Amino acid sequence: MTRLVELMPFIVLLPLLAGPVCALLPGRRLPWLLAVAATAGAFIIAATTLAGVMDGTTLRYAFGNWPPPIGIEYRVDAANALVALLITGVATILLPWAAPTVDAEVPERQGVFYALFLIAMAGLLGITLTGDVFNVFVFLEISSLATYGLIAHGRDRRALLAAFRYLIMGTVGATFLLIGIAFLYILTGSLNMVDLAERLPGVSDSRALQVALGFIVVGLAIKLALFPLHHWLPNAYTYAPTLITAFLAATATKVALYVMLRVVFDVFGPAYSFAALPLASALMVLAIAGMFAGSWLAILQENLKRMLAYSSVAQVGYMVLGVSLVSVAGLGAAFLHLFNHGLMKAALFASVGIVAYQAGSVRIQDLQGIGRQMPWTLTAFALAGLSLIGVPPTAGFISKWVLISAALDAGQAWLVVLILITSLMALVYIARVVETAWLRPRPADAPAVNEAAWWLLGPVWLLVAANFYFGLDTRLTLGGATAAAEALAGGALGVGR
Amino acid sequence: MKDNAILVVVARFLIPLMMLFGLYVQFHGEYSPGGGFQAGVLFAAGWILFVFIYGLETGLRIIPERVIYALACLGVLLYGLIGLLGSLLGGHYLDFSVLLPAPRAAQQAGIILVELGVGITVASVVMLFFLLFARRRAEAEAEGLPLVDPLDEDESRREPRP
Amino acid sequence: MTFLSFFNYWAVIVLMMIGYYCVIVRGNMIKKIIGLGIFQTSVFILFISAGKVIGGSTPVLRDGVEVYSNPLPHVLILTAIVVGIATTALGLALTVRIHEAYGSIDDDAIDAAEAQEPQ
Numbered sequence: 001m002t003r004l005v006e007l008m009p010f011i012v013l014l015p016l017l018a019g020p021v022c023a024l025l026p027g028r029r030l031p032w033l034l035a036v037a038a039t040a041g042a043f044i045i046a047a048t049t050l051a052g053v054m055d056g057t058t059l060r061y062a063f064g065n066w067p068p069p070i071g072i073e074y075r076v077d078a079a080n081a082l083v084a085l086l087i088t089g090v091a092t093i094l095l096p097w098a099a100p101t102v103d104a105e106v107p108e109r110q111g112v113f114y115a116l117f118l119i120a121m122a123g124l125l126g127i128t129l130t131g132d133v134f135n136v137f138v139f140l141e142i143s144s145l146a147t148y149g150l151i152a153h154g155r156d157r158r159a160l161l162a163a164f165r166y167l168i169m170g171t172v173g174a175t176f177l178l179i180g181i182a183f184l185y186i187l188t189g190s191l192n193m194v195d196l197a198e199r200l201p202g203v204s205d206s207r208a209l210q211v212a213l214g215f216i217v218v219g220l221a222i223k224l225a226l227f228p229l230h231h232w233l234p235n236a237y238t239y240a241p242t243l244i245t246a247f248l249a250a251t252a253t254k255v256a257l258y259v260m261l262r263v264v265f266d267v268f269g270p271a272y273s274f275a276a277l278p279l280a281s282a283l284m285v286l287a288i289a290g291m292f293a294g295s296w297l298a299i300l301q302e303n304l305k306r307m308l309a310y311s312s313v314a315q316v317g318y319m320v321l322g323v324s325l326v327s328v329a330g331l332g333a334a335f336l337h338l339f340n341h342g343l344m345k346a347a348l349f350a351s352v353g354i355v356a357y358q359a360g361s362v363r364i365q366d367l368q369g370i371g372r373q374m375p376w377t378l379t380a381f382a383l384a385g386l387s388l389i390g391v392p393p394t395a396g397f398i399s400k401w402v403l404i405s406a407a408l409d410a411g412q413a414w415l416v417v418l419i420l421i422t423s424l425m426a427l428v429y430i431a432r433v434v435e436t437a438w439l440r441p442r443p444a445d446a447p448a449v450n451e452a453a454w455w456l457l458g459p460v461w462l463l464v465a466a467n468f469y470f471g472l473d474t475r476l477t478l479g480g481a482t483a484a485a486e487a488l489a490g491g492a493l494g495v496g497r
Numbered sequence: 498m499k500d501n502a503i504l505v506v507v508a509r510f511l512i513p514l515m516m517l518f519g520l521y522v523q524f525h526g527e528y529s530p531g532g533g534f535q536a537g538v539l540f541a542a543g544w545i546l547f548v549f550i551y552g553l554e555t556g557l558r559i560i561p562e563r564v565i566y567a568l569a570c571l572g573v574l575l576y577g578l579i580g581l582l583g584s585l586l587g588g589h590y591l592d593f594s595v596l597l598p599a600p601r602a603a604q605q606a607g608i609i610l611v612e613l614g615v616g617i618t619v620a621s622v623v624m625l626f627f628l629l630f631a632r633r634r635a636e637a638e639a640e641g642l643p644l645v646d647p648l649d650e651d652e653s654r655r656e657p658r659p
Numbered sequence: 660m661t662f663l664s665f666f667n668y669w670a671v672i673v674l675m676m677i678g679y680y681c682v683i684v685r686g687n688m689i690k691k692i693i694g695l696g697i698f699q700t701s702v703f704i705l706f707i708s709a710g711k712v713i714g715g716s717t718p719v720l721r722d723g724v725e726v727y728s729n730p731l732p733h734v735l736i737l738t739a740i741v742v743g744i745a746t747t748a749l750g751l752a753l754t755v756r757i758h759e760a761y762g763s764i765d766d767d768a769i770d771a772a773e774a775q776e777p778q
Contacts, residue, residue, distance in 0.1 A: 006584070006589075009590055013577070013580075013581075013590065016577070017574070017577040017578075017581070019573075020570040020571075020573040020574050020577075021570070021574065023566075023570050024567060024570045024571075061589065061590075062589060063589060063590055063591050063592075064583070064589060064590070064591040064592050064593065065588055065589045065592040065594065134735055134738075137739070138738055138739075138742065141742040141745075141746070142742075145742075145745055145746065145749060148749055148753070149749065152753060152756070157757075157760035157761065158773070160753055160756050160757045160760060161757060161761075161769060161773070163753055164688065164750065164753045164754065164757060165766075167746065167749065167750050167753065168682060168691055168695065168750075171695055171699070171746050172679075172682065172695070172698070175698060175699050175702055178699075178702050178706075178739060179702050179705065182702060182705050182706045182709065185706070185709065185732070186709045191735075528719075528720070529719055530717070530719065532737075534737055534741060619741075626748050629752070630751070630752070630755070633755055637759055
C-alpha cells in the first residue's frame with residue numbers, strides 16, 4: 001500500500017515531465033512514441049490506484065514532505081481515481097489511433113503538438129488528484145492554456161476564432177474560481193480541501209462564504225459548458241484537430257464537473273451548499289434546459305462534429321441533473337454517466353474523425369450513401385450512437401437506468417418523462433446520420449471513398465466494445481461510481497439510500 | 498538604433514547592470530525577496546533592451562532561437578528532475594531534505610536548483626514571446642499580408658475578408 | 660469610516676467591473692484582452708491585500724521585528740500573474756493570427772460575416 005502511495009502522483013508527473021522532453025524531440029515518430037509511452041504509463045498507475053481505493057481508503061501524498069495544510073497534498077479516493085482512469089484510458093486508446101490524423105492536420109512541429117497534448121492531460125489529471133484548491137486553479141489554467149493552443153492547431157481559420165473565444169470565456173471562468181478561492185482564503189486562512197472543510201462551519205454565517213460558493217460554481221459551470229454557459233463548446237469542438245476534439249469531448253467537461261462536485265459536496269458540504277444558495281433547483285432547471293436545448297440544436301446541425309458537440313451540452317445536462325437530486329444515488333448516476341459518456345463520445349468523435357480523414361468532410365449532406373463504402377466506420381458510429389441514445393445492452397442504457405431510478409427514489413417521477421423525451425431527441429439526430437449514410441444512394445458526382453485501415457478502425461471498435469462491455473458488466477463502472485459518490489458525500493447524505 | 502550615441506552608451510551601461518541584478522535576485526531568492534520568476538523576467542528584459550538597440554539579428558547571434566527554445570524546455574526539466582531526485586532518494590517528490598546530509602543545506606540547495614530551473618525557463622519564454630511577436634510583422638510583410646494599426650478604430654472595424 | 664476601512668475592496672470592485680465590462684462590451688479583440696488583464700489584476704489585488712497585517716513588516720526574517728505580513732498570498736499570486744502573462748501572450752498571438760486570416764480583429768464584424776458562411 002505504501003508503494004501505491006509513492007506511485008500515485010506519477011499519474012500527473014509522467015505526462016508533465018514527458019511534455020517538455022517531447023517538445024525537444026525532432027521529427028514525427030519520436031514525440032508520438034514518447035507521448036504514447038507516458039500516457040500508457042499513467043494509465044497503468046491510474047488503474048492500480050483505482051483498484052487500491054475501491055474499498056474506501058484514501059491515499060494521501062504530501063509534496064516535498066511538507067505536512068498539509070502547509071504543503072500541497074494529493075488526496076485520492078474512488079472519485080478522483082475513477083476520473084483519472086477515464087482521462088488516461090481515453091488518451092491511451094486515442095493516441096496510437098490518432099497518429100495518421102495528426103500527420104494530416106498538423107504537418108509541422110509535431111513535437112510541440114504532442115507536448116501540448118501531454119501538458120493538457122497532465123493539467124486535467126492534476127485538477128483531478130489534488131487536494132488543494134489553489135492547485136486546482138493552477139492546473140485548470142495549465143490545461144486550459146494548452147487546450148487553447150491545441151484548438152488553434154485546427155486547419156480551418158475558424159479554429160483560431162474558436163480558440164480565442166474559448167480563451168476569453170475560459171479565463172473569465174478561471175478568474176471567477178480564483179475570486180471564490182480568495183474569499184475562502186480570506187475567511188479561513190487555508191487552501192487545503194480537508195482543512196477548509198473543517199474550518200468552514202465556523203464561518204458559515206458569513207455572507208462572504210455564500211459569495212465564494214456562488215463564484216466557484218459559476219466559474220466551474222463555464223468550464224463545464226453548463227447551459228447557458230456552453231457558448232464556447234460547439235465551435236471549439238468543431239474546428240479543433242480530430243484527436244483534440246475526441247479527447248476534450250471525453251474528458252475536459254468531466255473534470256470540471258468533478259471539481260464542482262468535490263467543492264460543493266466535500267469542501268462546503270451538501271448541508272451548507274444546498275441551503276445557502278438555491279443550488280439544487282438552479283442546477284435542475286439549467287440541466288433540463290440544457291438537455292432540451294442541446295438536443296434540439298443537435299437536431300438542427302448540418303456539421304457532424306458540431307451536432308455531437310451540441311449533444312455534449314445535452315449530456316452534461318444529464319450529469320448535472322443527477323447532481324441536482326442531492327442524493328447518493330443521484331451523485332452515483334452523475335459519476336456513472338460521466339464515465340460512460342466519456343466512452344461513448346470518444347467512440348463517436350473518433351469514428352467521425354475517421355470519416356473526416358477518409359472523406360475530407362463532416363457535413364451530413366456530403367455523407368449520403370457513405371455507409372456502403374465505409375461500413376465498419378459507420379457501423380461503429382451507429383453502435384456508439386445506440387449507447388448515446390441509451391439502448392440496452394449499452395453503457396448509455398445503464399447510465400439512464402440509474403439516473404431514472406435515482407429520480408424515482410427522490411420522488412421526482414416527472415423527470416423520467418423528460419429523460420425519455422430527450423433520449424428520443426438523441427434518437428432523432430443519430431438516426432438522421434445513419435439514414436443519410438446508409439439509406440440514401442451515393443450521388444454520382446461524389447468522390448470515391450475507401451474504408452479506413454485496420455489501425456484506424458481498431459481503437460474505435462475497442463471504444464465501441466467498451467461501450468457494450470460496460471453495458472453488460474457494470475462492476476467497474478457502477479461499483480466505481482457508487483464508491484465515488486459515497487467517498488464524496490456518503491457521510492453527509494447517509495450511505496445507501 | 499545603434500547610431501544614436503546616447504542610447505548606445507546608456508544601454509551599454511544598463512544592460513550588464515540589469516543582468517547582474519537579475520542574477521542577484523535569482524541567487525538570493527531562498528532567504529530574501531526574489532526567485533526565479535522575477536530574475537528570469539529581469540534577465541530577459543536586459544536581452545530585449547539589447548535587441549531594441551542593436552537589432553534582432555545581433556540579439557539572435559548572441560543566443561540563437563533554437564537555444565532559447567531548448568533552454569525553455571530544459572529549465573522545466575531541471576525543476577522536474579530535481580523533484581524526481583527527492584523521490585528517488587527515498588523522500589517524496591520535491592523533497593529536498595534527502596539531497597544532502599545536512600537538512601538545512603539540503604533545503605537551500607534544492608530550492609536554489611529548482612529556482613534556477615524556473616529562472617532559465619521564465620527568461621527564455623519571455624525572450625521567445627518578444628522574439629515571435631517582433632518577427633511576425635516582418636514575416637507577415639514578406640507573405641504580403643495586410644498591415645494595419647490594430648488600435649485604430651476605423652481600421653480595426655473593417656469588414657473581415659472572405 | 661467603514662467605507663475607508665474597506666478601501667481595498669472598493670478598489671477591487673471598481674477595477675473588476677471596468678475589466679469585465681471591457682471584456683463583454685468591446686468588439687476589438689485587443690481591448691478584450693486588455694479588459695481581461697484588468698479583470699484578473701483586480702482579483703490579484705483582492706488576494707494580496709488580504710495578506711497585509713496592520714503594523715506588520717515585510718516578511719523577511721530579521722532582528723527586532725515581531726509582526727510580519729503574510730507572505731503566502733504574494734507567492735500564490737505570483738503564480739497567478741505568470742498564468743495571466745501566458746494568457747495575455749496567447750490571446751495576443753491568436754489575435755495576430757486572426758488578423759492575418761481575416762483581415763479584421765473585430766469580434767462582432769467577424770461574427771456577422773461568419774453567420775453567412777456554411778459550417
